[in-house]
Amino acid sequence: MPTLTKLYTMEEASQHNTGGDCWVVIDGKVYDVSSYLDEHPGGDDVLIRAAGKDATEEFEDAGHSKSAREQMEQFFIGELDEMPPPIPQMEIISKKKESDNLPQKVLNLSKQYWAVPTVAAVGLSVAIGLIYMKKKHA
Structure with a gap:
């Protein structure tokens, strides 16, 4: 043998x-x-x-x-042993799980970034108001 x-x-x-x-x-x-x-x-x-x-x-x-x-x-x-090493298993992640949480993600982002457009709008309104008041009193 x-x-x-x-x-x-x-x-x-x-x-x-x-x-x-x-x-x-x-x-x-x-x-x-x-x-x-x-x-x-x-x-x-x-x-x-x-x-x-x-x-x-x-x-x-x-x-x-x-x-x-x-x-x-x-x-x-x-x-x-010249066999190539085994290919590691791929982990499959469902996209559905990510999209189920999409409305919450949008809400979180809108809460996080609300200040910039709001401050810009208020600043622009104040500037326009001041210009209007100066022209009215002039």
């Missing part, structure tokens, strides 16, 4: 990014190389810089040998 391969998300792999807990992703496969840091021919800093990341390009650029690729398999812990 075939064994099931563990799937990891890139987010999970990115949490393993230190010298004591060092995972790298290469060609969609996840490797825990924490125990290999001291033995790595290129030095532990190379692996630590790649920790928690997709290091496929860096791995290929380094020109690893066939034996290095075979040795990697002992550190294999699973594959990268």
Whole structure:
């Protein structure tokens, strides 16, 4: 019976990014190389810089040998789950609820903004009255 391969998300792999807990992703496969840091021919800093990341390009650029690729398999812990994250559910809001409250909103706005037109009308009336009174007495 075939064994099931563990799937990891890139987010999970990115949490393993230190010298004591060092995972790298290469060609969609996840490797825990924490125990290999001291033995790595290129030095532990190379692996630590790649920790928690997709290091496929860096791995290929380094020109690893066939034996290095075979040795990697002992550190294999699973594959990268490349499924896109689920789309969040949309919340549907009824427009009817908003429109049911429309008369109240209009009333509130009219109460809030009644002063400006009223003061303008009173001011205009007073100004016209004063002009009329000056012309009548002149």
